[in-house]
Every structure is written in C-alpha cells, then in structure tokens.
Amino acid sequence: MQTKTTLKKRRARTVPRFTATCGAGLESLLEEEIQEFGGQDITTMPGAVSWQGSLETGYRACLWSRFGSRILLELARFPAPDPDTLYNEAGKIDWDAHFSPDTSFAVYCTLTDAELSHSKYAALRVKDAIVDQFRTRAGRRPDVDVSAPAIRFNLHVRGKEATLSLDLSGDSLHRRGYRQAAGEAPLKETLAAAIVHLAGWRRDTPPDTVLLDPMCGSGTLLIEAALIYGDSAPGLMRHQFGFMAWSGHRPKLWQRLVDEALEREARGMEKKWPEMIGYDADPAVVSAARQNIAMAGLEDRIQVSQRQLAHLESPASRGLMVTNPPYGERLSQKEAVKYLYRCLGRIFRARFPDWQLGFFTSNPELADMTRLSWDGRFRLYNGPIKCRLLVGGTKTKEPWREEETTWTLHEVDDPGPARDFANRLRKNCRELFPWASRESITCLRIYDGDMPEYNLAVDLYEQWVHVQEYAPPKTIDPKKARTRLNQALQVIRDMLQVPHSRIFIKTRQRQKGRAQYQKKQGPGKLYEVREGSCRFLVNFTDYLDTGLFLDHRTTRRMLGELARGKRFLNLYGYTGSATVHAAMGGALATTTVDISSTYLGRARANMSLNGFGGPQHLFIQSDCLQYLRETRERFGLIFVDPPTFSNSRHRKETFDVQRDHEQLLRLAMRRLSKNGLLVFSTNFRKFQLAQALEDDFRVEEITGETIPRDFQRHKGGLIHRCWQLRHQDADQEKDRIQQSSQ
Structure with a gap:
C-alpha cells in the first residue's frame, strides 16, 4: 500500500x-x-x-x-x-x-x-x-x-x-463582489467583460475615447470596462476562494500575486482616464447602478444618470457606445423592442458620427431594424439565451441627414371626365404644399370630399397616399361610382407621379364608434412617418384608420407644449400618439389607458420608436370608466378622446358619448390636480356638452384653435370639437393672484 x-x-x-x-x-x-x-x-x-x-x-x-x-x-x-x-x-x-x-x-x-x-x-x-x-x-x-x-x-x-x-474558485468567478443591486435580467460579469472587450475596449484605449452605455441597467458593462482600463484584477474584490480551505494552498504565493495585482491597479488608477458615462430611463435601475459602482470603488470614474434614449446626445467627437438593450422576450414587448432598436440606430447615425457601437442582443433578426452595417458578429450566450454581439460604426464622414419627402405637382395630359376633380386637387395642393413645407408637416389631407361626384378623402403620409372612398348613396349606380373612383385614382397617380405600390385604397362605410377601427385585412406592414419631432407607425391596410388621426395634429402639438413638468393621462389612448407628444414635450410621467391590447401594443411601439420607456410611462389595459373609478392617481394634464359609440366585447355595457360624457368627465376631473387642465375632444358632429359641466367647472371651447388648415374644408363641417376644462377653485385663485398683482 x-x-x-x-x-x-x-x-x-x-x-x-x-x-x-x-x-x-x-x-x-x-x-x-x-x-x-x-x-x-x-x-x-x-x-x-x-x-x-x-x-x-x-x-x-x-x-x-x-x-x-x-x-x-x-x-x-x-x-x-x-x-x-x-x-x-x-x-x-x-x-x-x-x-x-x-x-x-x-x-x-x-x-x-x-x-x-x-x-x-x-x-x-x-x-x-x-x-x-x-x-x-x-x-x-x-x-x-x-x-x-x-x-x-x-x-x-x-x-x-x-x-x-x-x-479552486469556489463561487463562480463571475461573482466579482461589487454587485449589490441588479435590474431585470442582469448580465453576468464575465459576459459583460467579453462584450466590452470584443467591442474594442482595451487597457490601452486612448483616454480621449468616451465610453457610453445609453441603457446601462445595473452598470455591469461600465464597471467591467473600467476594470479592464484600470488593469484591475476582477478577483481582488473577492474575499473567498475555494482553494483557501484546501490543504495544498500556498498562502505566500497567493499573497505575492495579490500584491502584484494591487500595484498594477494603483498604476492604472494614476493614468489619465476616459469619460465613462451611463444612462437609463428607470430611476430605480440608476440607483442600483450607482450602488454597484460605489461598491467597486469607481464612483469617481463612472457617471450614471437618468435619461431617456430620446434625449441622448453625443458627449464627444469620438467614442465607443456599448449597450445591452431589452430583449423583449415576452410577446407583448417584442414589437416595442423592435422599434427601440430602430430608434437607437437612428440616433446613432444622426448624433454619433465617427463612433463605434457594440450592440448586444438576443434578437439578431431584429438588429436589422437599426439600419446599421456591422464589421463584426460574435455568437455569445446569456445563460441559455442565444445572443449576438454586433460591432460596427458609421460609414460616412458626412453629417447624417434623413431623406426628406417632397411632393411635386405634374401636369395631367388628359383627365377626361375627371377634369374638375383634377383642377380641384391641383388647387388644393398649390395652397397646402407651401403651408405644409413652412410648418414642416409631412402628413396632411389634400382632398376631403370637396366634390359630391368624387366623394373621397385623400391623405398624404410622407411618400404614401391613403385614399378613403366614402360609400356612395344607394341611389348611385355602383358601377358608375367605381368608374369615378378609378378616374380619380388615375389623376392622383399622374399628378403626384406616385406608383401603384405607394397608394392604399379603402372604402369607408358609415360606422358607429370604434367599428371604424375593426380589422379589415392583415397582417399588414407598419410604416414610419414623422409629425414634428415625433415619429409614428401607421398601418395602411389592416384597418380603416391608419393609427394616426391627422385632424388631431394641432391638438397633439398643443398637448406637447402643455405637458412639460406634468403627469399626463391619455384616456382612450388608441395608438398613443398624444402620449408621444406629451413625452417629447417634457412630461414627468405618462399613463395611457385603452381597453384594447392591440392599441396598447402599438402605443408601446410608438413610444419606443421615439426613445421613451421605463416605469414612468405606463400602459394600462382597462375600460376607461372603470380605471377612473379605481385609480387614486392625480394628473396635471388629461386628454379625453372617447369613441362616439362603443359596444366592445370587453365592456359589459355600451358607451355613448352623448349619453355618458358627463359621467366620464366628472370622473376624470376627480383625477385632475387642482391647477391641472383637461382637454376633451369628440368627433360626434351632433354633440352637445352637458350644461351641468359648464356650471361646475370652467369650460372653454377651443375647437377653432384645434382644426388644422387641411381639415377646414371637411365635407361634413367641423371634423371634431374640443374643450378645455379646469377646476373652478383654481381659476378663482388665479384671478385673485392677478388682482393682487394689479
């Protein structure tokens, strides 16, 4: 033996x-x-x-x-x-x-x-x-x-x-010892180190190269990058290893290696350091990142603050942006994440020339949404999730400019029986195009049933044309109506020089309430259009309405101007276009309420497309009346744009705007802060506001201020009506202050 x-x-x-x-x-x-x-x-x-x-x-x-x-x-x-x-x-x-x-x-x-x-x-x-x-x-x-x-x-x-x-390691080596707080699905430290390394971050990276993580989560990418740059051994913060209880352990050898690592770290801290910046939309996550950074002893090297992606700006002429954006593993999030990627790509192209980007994602098929080209692709895993690290940069030294859509009128050789329609369309365009150009309006209505014989609504959505045919009366021969529609379409194609593939045609029957929003075809492609500084996704095929009501353009701009510093509530939020304007205008927080999960999904996607997210922007699937009865939140700005009539399968009761608006607005006013403002709009042409509301609140109709120029010819009269409501006591206080100042 x-x-x-x-x-x-x-x-x-x-x-x-x-x-x-x-x-x-x-x-x-x-x-x-x-x-x-x-x-x-x-x-x-x-x-x-x-x-x-x-x-x-x-x-x-x-x-x-x-x-x-x-x-x-x-x-x-x-x-x-x-x-x-x-x-x-x-x-x-x-x-x-x-x-x-x-x-x-x-x-x-x-x-x-x-x-x-x-x-x-x-x-x-x-x-x-x-x-x-x-x-x-x-x-x-x-x-x-x-x-x-x-x-x-x-x-x-x-x-x-x-x-x-x-x-020998004991606990897994990814547990460095600095992470005390973590956000949702944090990266392992070992994977984070690999991401920043493969993205091009090194110990000898020039100190004038800024490192930026615009969605930094708990700060792991930034911390690992700092450990690399500072030549700091990742095991220095650990107090326990598996070999320490081993009989063969050689303490003197280990201490020599630790002393060597401390000397290297001290030299690394003495050299000039680059800026290392992190942002996140979630204030709780930012707090967690700061805790981790402090635990790593790097609070004087890494700066983290709350910022929405929408407000991201380049802090220097050169740098490396590295980020691990949300994955969108849940189906309800995937659409929003897709357009978050598009937003990030657009911002990177426009605001970060000469920068490099390391983009880590579990959805490489969605990475094309960034519209960036990649120099390197690395297959990595985040636990069991197959991921990709994509590395690249802007390919041109020229400042990035987004392609502008410019409409030019062309002569129509022989409009034939549609001559009158061609003349009216040309007249409208000559009046509206210069106005739209001055106001930077890219989506507008150029014809709105101006002539009974051609009962159409023609909208331009950047380079696309959306034509809605109002159903003709039963007294009109259907064949004759179809002939006139074809004549009008030919004039539109010739005058605007637009191919068939960019024209979308629908027939609009007389509908009640949200029936006009019911799905007609599909699934259809979503197209991105602009409205001021905001961007929206529109659908030209699946529904009668595209998801962006052009007649509310002025109202949305007004809400954006009023939203700064306020908490905004969007009731019957539909696709969230008013919420986007409020967020872009500086709202502290937004809540979008709608009974439809489909609309809320588009609302999330629209917010992501514009670079907004985080817990301060809530989307609640609920009947609006029920929500108002149950919530205890208060808002400084509320927008109420209910359907004319609704018998949604989600509701136990029907909703009629004329019958139910007083109850709706009284409930909403309970959630309005003392000095807040409620904006109420309806497309019901015969609507009459309840006199009792005018008795109990300060009510001002602002319809004339909210009808855009391109809808002032609407064939049915005013396309919508709009009011502002305030609490009486707030107005009395305002009058008292004005009188005392005089």
Whole structure:
C-alpha cells in the first residue's frame, strides 16, 4: 500500500493540469488569458479550456480571469462505467491530503454523453467514498454543505471516463463582489467583460475615447470596462476562494500575486482616464447602478444618470457606445423592442458620427431594424439565451441627414371626365404644399370630399397616399361610382407621379364608434412617418384608420407644449400618439389607458420608436370608466378622446358619448390636480356638452384653435370639437393672484 509521503512526492513531480470553464462563445478569449497566465499544452473545447502549468497559473486564473467561470485542478482521471466503479476509484484518492474532517465539502457533477444517467447519484457515490475514507481513517467524517461548502469538488463524466477535480474558485468567478443591486435580467460579469472587450475596449484605449452605455441597467458593462482600463484584477474584490480551505494552498504565493495585482491597479488608477458615462430611463435601475459602482470603488470614474434614449446626445467627437438593450422576450414587448432598436440606430447615425457601437442582443433578426452595417458578429450566450454581439460604426464622414419627402405637382395630359376633380386637387395642393413645407408637416389631407361626384378623402403620409372612398348613396349606380373612383385614382397617380405600390385604397362605410377601427385585412406592414419631432407607425391596410388621426395634429402639438413638468393621462389612448407628444414635450410621467391590447401594443411601439420607456410611462389595459373609478392617481394634464359609440366585447355595457360624457368627465376631473387642465375632444358632429359641466367647472371651447388648415374644408363641417376644462377653485385663485398683482 502506498504511503501518504509517497503520494505527495508523486504529486510534486507531476505537472498539474487545470481546466477553466466559461460561457459558450468565450472559449477563445479564455484561451488567450490562459496563455498570458503561463499555461502550457492548452486544449480548448466547448465551454472549457484546459492546460498544464504550475499552481501559480491556477492562482492567476482565479485572480485575473475576466471570462472564466470556474478554475478546476485535476485530481484524478479514471474509468467510470457504473456507480460502483466510480465509488471505488474515488476511494483511492488520498482525501486527507486535500482537506480535514473539520472542513465542510460538496461534490457537484456534470455528465456529457455518459452511461451514468443521474448526475446527483454520481455525485452522491463520490461523496460516500470520501466520507467512508475519513470515517475509516479518523473515526469521524466531514460535513456536507451543498449551499456554502468550504471546499468543492467537481466530477465530470464524459462517456465512460471521469475527471475528478478540486474547484479552486469556489463561487463562480463571475461573482466579482461589487454587485449589490441588479435590474431585470442582469448580465453576468464575465459576459459583460467579453462584450466590452470584443467591442474594442482595451487597457490601452486612448483616454480621449468616451465610453457610453445609453441603457446601462445595473452598470455591469461600465464597471467591467473600467476594470479592464484600470488593469484591475476582477478577483481582488473577492474575499473567498475555494482553494483557501484546501490543504495544498500556498498562502505566500497567493499573497505575492495579490500584491502584484494591487500595484498594477494603483498604476492604472494614476493614468489619465476616459469619460465613462451611463444612462437609463428607470430611476430605480440608476440607483442600483450607482450602488454597484460605489461598491467597486469607481464612483469617481463612472457617471450614471437618468435619461431617456430620446434625449441622448453625443458627449464627444469620438467614442465607443456599448449597450445591452431589452430583449423583449415576452410577446407583448417584442414589437416595442423592435422599434427601440430602430430608434437607437437612428440616433446613432444622426448624433454619433465617427463612433463605434457594440450592440448586444438576443434578437439578431431584429438588429436589422437599426439600419446599421456591422464589421463584426460574435455568437455569445446569456445563460441559455442565444445572443449576438454586433460591432460596427458609421460609414460616412458626412453629417447624417434623413431623406426628406417632397411632393411635386405634374401636369395631367388628359383627365377626361375627371377634369374638375383634377383642377380641384391641383388647387388644393398649390395652397397646402407651401403651408405644409413652412410648418414642416409631412402628413396632411389634400382632398376631403370637396366634390359630391368624387366623394373621397385623400391623405398624404410622407411618400404614401391613403385614399378613403366614402360609400356612395344607394341611389348611385355602383358601377358608375367605381368608374369615378378609378378616374380619380388615375389623376392622383399622374399628378403626384406616385406608383401603384405607394397608394392604399379603402372604402369607408358609415360606422358607429370604434367599428371604424375593426380589422379589415392583415397582417399588414407598419410604416414610419414623422409629425414634428415625433415619429409614428401607421398601418395602411389592416384597418380603416391608419393609427394616426391627422385632424388631431394641432391638438397633439398643443398637448406637447402643455405637458412639460406634468403627469399626463391619455384616456382612450388608441395608438398613443398624444402620449408621444406629451413625452417629447417634457412630461414627468405618462399613463395611457385603452381597453384594447392591440392599441396598447402599438402605443408601446410608438413610444419606443421615439426613445421613451421605463416605469414612468405606463400602459394600462382597462375600460376607461372603470380605471377612473379605481385609480387614486392625480394628473396635471388629461386628454379625453372617447369613441362616439362603443359596444366592445370587453365592456359589459355600451358607451355613448352623448349619453355618458358627463359621467366620464366628472370622473376624470376627480383625477385632475387642482391647477391641472383637461382637454376633451369628440368627433360626434351632433354633440352637445352637458350644461351641468359648464356650471361646475370652467369650460372653454377651443375647437377653432384645434382644426388644422387641411381639415377646414371637411365635407361634413367641423371634423371634431374640443374643450378645455379646469377646476373652478383654481381659476378663482388665479384671478385673485392677478388682482393682487394689479
């Protein structure tokens, strides 16, 4: 029988073999690290890198590896065709040479194409061998602690061969020790380090290169980048490693490596540092990031603050933007995330010339929404989620300018019977186009049933034409009506020189309430259009309405101007266009309420398209009357634009704006702050506001101020009516202040 002394001498003559595990996709980065640590005979395999070297190489890996998860010191290799053989072979190891019976331990097992089918049972057999050996030799056994063992052993069985190793790292190396708070689905520190490294961030990055994360979450990318730049060993903040309870631990060697790392970190802190900036829309997440940054001792190196993506500006002429935007794993979020990507790409192209971008996403198919080209693509995993890191930059030195749509009138050779329609359309366009150009209006109505014979509404949405045919009376021959429609369409195509593919045609029947919003076809493509500084998604095919009511253009602009510093409530929010204007105008928070999940999904997408998100922008699926009865929130600005009539399947009762508006507005006024403003609009042409509302509140009709110029010819008269409502006491206080100042 071999003595303990003989085993120790044999171990001293044998060059140790180590294995470092890592996340999928990080193997090449980990291999480079092992080479720097002095590893020899390096072998790379999926999820792991093994090497031969001195114990110092293993210690260096524990202290310095940015990409490795665990560092394993191989103790033995042996065949393991069955649990009994596993027990016998594990019992041949001199466990007393590794730890004492006073030290708690645990055995963890992984199987790869193994004949053994149960990893927990395999680990149990090794545990039994260890315990039985101690009991036989010392008459007592060590405790097993699977949650927080002092020393850990790793059993890996591939096929019929087992490798039993000592886990030098203890806890996974991604637990650096600085993360005290985390946002939703935080990145592992090892993955974050890989992202910033692959994006181009290095220890020798020029100090005039700004690092920016516009959606920084808990700050992990920024912290890992700072550790790289400052040459700071990621293991320095850890107080515990697995080897510290190991009998073979060499404290003097470890201390020498720690002292060396501290000296390198001190030199790194003395050099000139770049700006490192992080933003996030969520104030709670920003607070968490600041806690983590402070825990890492980097509060004077990294600056994090709350900011919406919409307000992102370039802080310098050159830099690296690296970000891990939301994934949108839930179906309700995926559409919004898609347009968040588009917003980020647009902002990067427009405001960050000469910058590089590292874009990490689990939806590489959505990355095309950024409309950026990529120089590098890396396959990585965030846990089980397949991801991509896309690296690239702007390709031109010229300032980025968005393509403008300009409409030009062309002569129509022979309009034939549609001559009068052609003349009217040309007259309207000559009046409206210069006005629209001066006002930067790109979506407008150029014809609105001006002639009974051609009962159409023609809207321009940037380069697209949306034609709605009002259903003719029953007294009109359908064939004749169809002929006139075709004549009008030919005039539109010829006069505007627009191809068939950019014209969308619908027939608008007489509808009640939200029936006009019911789906007609689909699924259809969403097109992006602009309105002032805002952008919206419109659908020309699925519904009678596109999702953007052009007659409310002036009302939306007014709401944007009024929203600064206020909490905004959008009732019957539809696709959230008023909410976008309020957010762009500086609203502190917004709440959009609608009974339809489809509309709320578009509202989220519209907000994301404009760069707004976070918990201060809420979307609530609810009947608006029910919401008003239940909520206790107060708002400084409320917009109420109810349907004329609704018998939605979601409602137990029907809604009639004439019958129910007083109840609706009284409930809404209860949620209006003392000095707040409520804007009420309706498209019901015969609507009469309840006199009792004018008695109890200060009411002012502002219809004339809200009808855009292109809707002043509406064939049915006023296309909508609009009022402002305020609390009486607020007005009395305002009058009192004005009188006292006089």
